[in-house]
Amino acid sequence: MYDVIVVGAGFAGAVIAERLAKKGKKILVIDERGHIGGNVYDEKIDGIDVHMYGPHIFHTNDKAVFDYLSNFTEWYKYEHRVLGHIDDKIVPIPFNFTSIDELFGAEEAQRLKELLLLNYGADQKIPIFELLKSDDPDLKKLAEFIFEKVFKYYTMKQWGLKAQELDSAVMGRVPVVTSYDDRYFKDEYQYLPKDGYTKIFERMLESANIDVRLGTKSEDVLLLEDGAIYFEGERFLGKVVYTGSIDRLFNYAFGDLAYRSLDLDLIKVADTYQCAATENYPCPKEEAAYTRITEYKHFMIESPEKLSYIHIEYPKAYNRQMGDIAYYPIFTSDDEALYDMYLKVANNYPDLILLGRLAEYHYYNMDAIIAKALKVAEILF
Numbered sequence: 001m002y003d004v005i006v007v008g009a010g011f012a013g014a015v016i017a018e019r020l021a022k023k024g025k026k027i028l029v030i031d032e033r034g035h036i037g038g039n040v041y042d043e044k045i046d047g048i049d050v051h052m053y054g055p056h057i058f059h060t061n062d063k064a065v066f067d068y069l070s071n072f073t074e075w076y077k078y079e080h081r082v083l084g085h086i087d088d089k090i091v092p093i094p095f096n097f098t099s100i101d102e103l104f105g106a107e108e109a110q111r112l113k114e115l116l117l118l119n120y121g122a123d124q125k126i127p128i129f130e131l132l133k134s135d136d137p138d139l140k141k142l143a144e145f146i147f148e149k150v151f152k153y154y155t156m157k158q159w160g161l162k163a164q165e166l167d168s169a170v171m172g173r174v175p176v177v178t179s180y181d182d183r184y185f186k187d188e189y190q191y192l193p194k195d196g197y198t199k200i201f202e203r204m205l206e207s208a209n210i211d212v213r214l215g216t217k218s219e220d221v222l223l224l225e226d227g228a229i230y231f232e233g234e235r236f237l238g239k240v241v242y243t244g245s246i247d248r249l250f251n252y253a254f255g256d257l258a259y260r261s262l263d264l265d266l267i268k269v270a271d272t273y274q275c276a277a278t279e280n281y282p283c284p285k286e287e288a289a290y291t292r293i294t295e296y297k298h299f300m301i302e303s304p305e306k307l308s309y310i311h312i313e314y315p316k317a318y319n320r321q322m323g324d325i326a327y328y329p330i331f332t333s334d335d336e337a338l339y340d341m342y343l344k345v346a347n348n349y350p351d352l353i354l355l356g357r358l359a360e361y362h363y364y365n366m367d368a369i370i371a372k373a374l375k376v377a378e379i380l381f
C-alpha cells in the first residue's frame with residue numbers, strides 16, 4: 001500500500017514525505033511522539049509561542065532551503081541576540097567590542113580594541129583558540145580572560161567535560177568578534193515563521209498521499225531481518241527512511257552511542273524576565289548549574305505585556321533507561337567506531353535510508369538537515 005515508510009516527523013522525515021508525496025508516492029509517516037515536528041515542535045501557550053524542546057532560530061545562507069520552506073510559511077525578520085552574565089555585568093555573546101567596553105575601563109578597552117583591529121582586522125570572527133595563541137602579551141591576557149569567563153565553564157557544563165578535555169572543535173564554535181555587531185548569527189536569511197514551526201509541518205504533511213500515525217514506535221511495526229524489511233508482519237518491498245537512532249534500530253546490539261541530554265524547565269513568570277531572548281550563564285556549575293535561559297516573548301512581534309514563559313537549560317548525561325531525550329551526539333573516536341559498526345549492518349538493507357541527526361549521529365542545524373533531505377528526496381525515486 002505504501003511506497004515509503006518514514007520513521008520520524010521532524011524536518012528530516014517531513015521534507016522526505018512532502019517531496020515524495022509530490023512525486024505521487026504513497027507515504028506513511030510514523031512518530032512515537034504525540035505530535036509532528038520532532039525537536040522543532042512549538043505550541044502557543046497563553047499567547048506565547050513556546051519551543052517545547054528548546055529555542056530554535058532559523059538562520060541560513062542557503063537560498064534554496066529558504067525558498068523551499070517559504071512554500072509552507074510566511075516569515076518575519078528576527079535577528080537573535082544573546083547576553084552573557086559575566087561577573088556583575090551583562091554583555092553581548094559572542095564577545096565583541098561592546099563586551100570589552102563593558103568589562104574594561106575606557107582607556108584599557110580602547111587599547112584592546114585597537115590591538116585586535118591591528119592584528120586581525122575589522123569585522124572578523126576569531127576562534128578563541130586562535131586568540132589564545134597570540135604573541136602580543138596584552139591580547140594573550142585578553143584571550144585568557146575571555147576563555148575563563150565565557151568559554152571554559154559554559155563548555156564544561158554543556159558537555160560534561162573537565163577543563164583539560166575541552167578541545168578546539170567544541171570551543172571554536174563561538175568566536176570573538178572584532179566589531180560592535182552583536183547579532184548571534186551572521187547569515188543572510190534570519191527569520192521566524194509567522195504562525196510558528198508546527199504549522200510548517202502540518203502544511204508539509206497535509207497531502208492526501210501522506211498518512212501520519214503518531215504514538216507509534218518503529219519497533220512495533222517494522223522488523224529488519226536478514227536484509228529484508230517487514231511491516232506489520234509482512235514483507236515490505238518499498239523504501240524505509242529512518243530518522244531515529246541507529247543503535248536503537250539494531251536493538252543496541254553493539255552498545256549505546258553517547259549523547260548529551262538536557263533538562264528543560266519551562267516556567268511561567270508574571271512579568272518580563274530578562275532583556276534578551278537568550279541569556280547565558282558561563283559561570284562555574286557551583287554558581288549556576290544551568291547554561292542559559294530563553295524567554296520566548298522576545299522572539300515575537302506581539303506578545304502579552306506582562307506574562308512570560310522562560311526555559312532554563314540544565315545539560316546532563318543522556319540516560320536511555322531514564323527516558324532522556326538524546327539531544328547532542330558526543331562523537332568521541334569510540335562512538336565513531338561504534339557508529340561504523342551499526343552502519344555496516346545497515347548497509348545489508350538496500351532499501352533502508354538513514355537520515356537526520358539521530359540516524360546519522362551528526363549535529364545538524366535545521367537548514368542543513370532540510371538541504372540534505374531535499375537532496376535525498378531528489379535521488380530516491
Ligand SMILES: Cc1cc2nc3c(=O)[nH]c(=O)nc-3n(C[C@H](O)[C@H](O)[C@H](O)COP(=O)(O)OP(=O)(O)OC[C@H]3O[C@@H](n4cnc5c(N)ncnc54)[C@H](O)[C@@H]3O)c2cc1C
Pocket residue numbers: 007008009010011012013030031032033037038039040053054055056057058059216217218219243244245248327328355356357358364365366367369
Ligand atoms: C536544544 C536544541 C536547540 C536547537 N536550536 C536550533 C536552532 O536554533 N537553529 C537550528 O537551525 N537548529 C537548531 N537545533 C537543531 C534542530 O533541532 C535539528 O536540526 C532538527 O531537529 C533535526 O531534525 P531531525 O528530523 O533530524 O530530528 P528530530 O527533530 O529529532 O526528529 C526525529 C523524530 O523521529 C522520532 N523518532 C525517533 N526514533 C523513532 C522511532 N524508533 N520510532 C518512532 N519515532 C521515532 C522522534 O520522536 C522525532 O520526532 C537545535 C537542537 C537542539 C537539541
